[in-house]
Amino acid sequence: MASCLGCCCAPCKPRYRRLVDAIYPEQPDQGLVKANMQKLTFYACSHPEKLDRIGDYLVSRLSRDLYRLRLGLVKVSVEAMDQLLQSCHGSLSLNLFVESFLKMVQKLLETNDPELEMLATESFVNFANIEEDTPSYHRRYDFFISKFSSMCHRRTADRALSRRLRFAGLRGLRGVVWKTVSDDLQANIWEKQHMEKIVPSILYNMHDKDLDVNDVGDESDSCALGAGAVDGEQTATDSGSPKALSDQCLRELMGKASFGSMRSVLQPVLRHCDLHNLWIPPAEYAISSFRAIMYSIQTQYSYVVIQALIGHLDERGDADATTRIGIASVLSAIVPIAGTSIGPSLLEIFNSLLRHLRSSVEFQLSDACPSAEKEKLYQETLINAMGDFANSLPDYQKVEIMMFTIGKVPALNEESMKRSDAFLQHVLVKTLLKVATKYRTGYLATVLTSSFLGPLLKLAHVDDAKVRLLTQQILHTLIDRHANLAQLQHVGCVSDVAELQLTVEKSSRADQMFMKKNMHAILSTLYRSATSGGGVNSQANMDAILCTLSLLCVEVGFDEVLVELFRLVFGLQTSALDHTVRITAQNRARIHNLVAKYLNLSSQLLAIPALCQHIQQVIKSRSQRAHPALDLSSGQPADDGSGLETIEALRMDDDASLLFDKAAVADALRASGKDVTRLSMPFAAKATPDSLLVGGSAAHTVTDGGSASLDMSVDSSPGMSRDVSRRNTVFTAGPR
Known part of the structure; x- marks a missing residue:
C-alpha cells in the first residue's frame, strides 16, 4: 500500500518540484544531471512567477542534504542555483529568488567547514558579478560582511588552507562592495559599523607576512599601479595571494568612495596603523597603503586624505616622537601625488603643519621631552613634508606659502625673545628655505x-x-x-x-x-x-x-x-x-x-x-x-x-x-x-x-x-x- 501511495504522490507534485528533483543524480558523486538542468532552466525562464518557489525548494533540499552530510548533493544544489541566477537575471521575480540564494549561501557559511565556506564564497562572487535589472529595497548583507571579515583573519594549522580561506574572505568582501556600491538602493556599505570590519580585514592581509612568504615584491609593485589597476582580479585569483588581492580590494574600495564616504574609510585605516604600530619609521607599510589610496581616489579628493592625516597628527600630539615621525613621513610621501588638487585648502593645511612644528619646538625645550634628538628628527620630517607640499603647487601658490610662513616667524620686532621663540625662528627659516628651493x-x-x-x-x-x-x-x-x-x-x-x-x-x-x-x-x-x-x-x-x-x-x-x-x-x-x-x-x-x-x-x-x-x-x-x-x-x-x-x-x-x-x-x-x-x-x-x-x-x-x-x-x-x-x-x- 505504501508503494502504491508513493506512485500516486509523485505525479501529484508540482511540476517545478519534479523538475528540481530530476537534476539530482542517483549517486551523490555523479554531479548535476545536465539534461534535466536544461529543462529546469527553460521552465524557470518560461514561468518566472515560479522562480521564487524553485529557489525555496532548492534551499530546502540543500538544508536536508547538509543535515545528512550528503556533500555531493549539496554541491548540486549550489550549481543549480548559480545557473538559474545566470539564466534568469532579467526576470521580474529575481528578487525573491535572490533571497533564497542568499539564504543558501548563509547556510553554507554557517557550517564553518572550510570547503563549504569557499564553495559559498565562489557562488556569492558569481552572484556579485551579475547586474540585476530590478532594484532591491530591503536586501541586507550584514551577515556576509561579518563572515567574510572573519575569514580574512583565519588561522589554521595548515598554512595553505589558511591562505585559501583568507583569499576567499577577501573575494567575498570584494563581492559585497561590488554588489552594494553598484545599487544606491542597497544597504549603505559606507556606514561606520561596516567599514570597521571591511577595512581592517583588507589591511591585515596587506601587512601580515606570516602566510605570504612568497609575495616578495607585491607591496612595491602595487605602489606603481594607478587608479585604473582595479580590473586585475584574474591575476590575483590565479596567484592566490591574499596580499595582492587585498591591495586591489583597498584600491577598489577607495576608487568607489564618494566625498561623503571618504572619511569613513580613512578612519579605520588610521586606527589600524595605530593598533599595529605601523607608524614606526621607516613606516613602509603605512606609506605604501596611503600611496595606494592616493592613486585610487578621485584627484579632487586628495586634500581630504591629507587633512585626515593632519587631523590624526592632532589626535596623536602626545604620542611618542617615532609615531609622529612616521605620520609625517607618510604626509611627505603622498603630498607629491596630490599635485595641485590641494589648492582649495592650501593655507589651512600649511597652517596646521606650522602649528605642529611650533608645538614640537616648545615640547623639545620643555623638561617633559624624553629625546631632543627624536623631536628634532620629527621637525626635519615636517619641514621636508612642507617642502614636498610646496613643490607640488604652482609658482603663485609657492609665493603665498613663503609669505604665509614668514608671517609666522616670531618676535621680529623685539630686541629679545624667549628661548622657544628664538628656536622656532630658526626652524621656520629652515622651512622657508625648503619652500624657496622649490620655487x-x-x-x-x-x-x-x-x-x-x-x-x-x-x-x-x-x-x-x-x-x-x-x-x-x-x-x-x-x-x-x-x-x-x-x-x-x-x-x-x-x-x-x-x-x-x-x-x-x-x-x-x-x-x-x-x-x-x-x-x-x-x-x-x-x-x-x-x-x-x-x-x-x-x-x-x-x-x-x-x-x-x-x-x-x-x-x-x-x-x-x-x-x-x-x-x-x-x-x-x-x-x-x-x-x-x-x-x-x-x-x-x-x-x-x-x-x-x-x-x-x-x-x-x-x-x-x-x-x-x-x-x-x-x-x-x-x-x-x-x-x-x-x-x-x-x-x-x-x-x-x-x-x-x-x-x-x-x-x-x-x-x-x-x-x-x-x-x-x-x-x-x-x-x-x-x-x-x-x-x-x-x-x-x-x-x-x-x-x-x-x-x-x-x-x-x-x-x-x-x-x-x-x-x-x-x-x-x-x-x-x-x-x-x-x-x-x-x-x-x-x-x-
Whole structure:
C-alpha cells in the first residue's frame, strides 16, 4: 500500500518540484544531471512567477542534504542555483529568488567547514558579478560582511588552507562592495559599523607576512599601479595571494568612495596603523597603503586624505616622537601625488603643519621631552613634508606659502625673545628655505614683494648667526635664475673666471626697476649682516654674503647696481679698518677677504684691464706683506686667522698698497664709460630695513645719496631662455 501511495504522490507534485528533483543524480558523486538542468532552466525562464518557489525548494533540499552530510548533493544544489541566477537575471521575480540564494549561501557559511565556506564564497562572487535589472529595497548583507571579515583573519594549522580561506574572505568582501556600491538602493556599505570590519580585514592581509612568504615584491609593485589597476582580479585569483588581492580590494574600495564616504574609510585605516604600530619609521607599510589610496581616489579628493592625516597628527600630539615621525613621513610621501588638487585648502593645511612644528619646538625645550634628538628628527620630517607640499603647487601658490610662513616667524620686532621663540625662528627659516628651493624665479618683483622682502631682510641681521646664514641661502635660491649658485656658493679668489662657466644675461627692464627700488635696502642689509652682532660671523656666513653679492652682480648687474656694489664693498673695507667698530680681528680679516674675492670676480666679469690689474696687484701685495689670513694667492686664505687678537696684527694700517683704492677703481670704471658719480659717496647703511623699502609711487627712489630717476616703462618679456643664454659672457665696457 505504501508503494502504491508513493506512485500516486509523485505525479501529484508540482511540476517545478519534479523538475528540481530530476537534476539530482542517483549517486551523490555523479554531479548535476545536465539534461534535466536544461529543462529546469527553460521552465524557470518560461514561468518566472515560479522562480521564487524553485529557489525555496532548492534551499530546502540543500538544508536536508547538509543535515545528512550528503556533500555531493549539496554541491548540486549550489550549481543549480548559480545557473538559474545566470539564466534568469532579467526576470521580474529575481528578487525573491535572490533571497533564497542568499539564504543558501548563509547556510553554507554557517557550517564553518572550510570547503563549504569557499564553495559559498565562489557562488556569492558569481552572484556579485551579475547586474540585476530590478532594484532591491530591503536586501541586507550584514551577515556576509561579518563572515567574510572573519575569514580574512583565519588561522589554521595548515598554512595553505589558511591562505585559501583568507583569499576567499577577501573575494567575498570584494563581492559585497561590488554588489552594494553598484545599487544606491542597497544597504549603505559606507556606514561606520561596516567599514570597521571591511577595512581592517583588507589591511591585515596587506601587512601580515606570516602566510605570504612568497609575495616578495607585491607591496612595491602595487605602489606603481594607478587608479585604473582595479580590473586585475584574474591575476590575483590565479596567484592566490591574499596580499595582492587585498591591495586591489583597498584600491577598489577607495576608487568607489564618494566625498561623503571618504572619511569613513580613512578612519579605520588610521586606527589600524595605530593598533599595529605601523607608524614606526621607516613606516613602509603605512606609506605604501596611503600611496595606494592616493592613486585610487578621485584627484579632487586628495586634500581630504591629507587633512585626515593632519587631523590624526592632532589626535596623536602626545604620542611618542617615532609615531609622529612616521605620520609625517607618510604626509611627505603622498603630498607629491596630490599635485595641485590641494589648492582649495592650501593655507589651512600649511597652517596646521606650522602649528605642529611650533608645538614640537616648545615640547623639545620643555623638561617633559624624553629625546631632543627624536623631536628634532620629527621637525626635519615636517619641514621636508612642507617642502614636498610646496613643490607640488604652482609658482603663485609657492609665493603665498613663503609669505604665509614668514608671517609666522616670531618676535621680529623685539630686541629679545624667549628661548622657544628664538628656536622656532630658526626652524621656520629652515622651512622657508625648503619652500624657496622649490620655487623658480621669473621676475624678482614677483616673489620679493615689499611684504615679503622687508621681513626677510630683517632676518638677515638678527643675532642668531644660523638664521642669518639660512636667510642668505633663501636669497640665493630666489635670486639665482641661471643655475650659477653651485659655482658661486663657495667661490674663492679665482684666477680665471671662465673656469666657473657662469651664465650671464642682460637683466630685464622689470628687474632693473625692482633693483632701483630696493637696491639700497638689500645692500644695507648685507652690510649690517657682515658687521652686526659684534662682527661675529663664521666663514660660512661670510661666504654666503659673498655669494649674494656675486649673484646680484651676475643676475642683475646693470651699471647702477654695479656701482652700488662697489660702494658697498668699499664701505665694508672701511669698517674693517675702523678701530671704533666692534668687530673681532678674525672677522676683520674675513671682511677684507670678502672684499678681495668680490672685486676679483667682478673685475674679471667687467673685463676692464686697468681694474683687473689694480685688483690683482693688491691681492699679490697682501700675499707678500700682510698677515697669512689675508693671503689669497692660492684661492683661499692660508690661515683662518684664529690666532688674531688685535687689528694691528693684520698689518694694514701703514701700508696703502694692501688696500683697494677707490680712486683707482673709479678711474677704471670711468674710462670704460660708466657713471661713477655715486662711487665717491661713502656707503651708509640705514638703521632698519623697514625704512629702506620705499612705498607709494615708484616714480623715483630715494637713496642715501639723493634721488635717481626711474624709467616707468617695463619690459614685460622674460629674459632669454637658459638654452640660448651666453656662457662666460663678460659685461660690456660701455653703457647698457
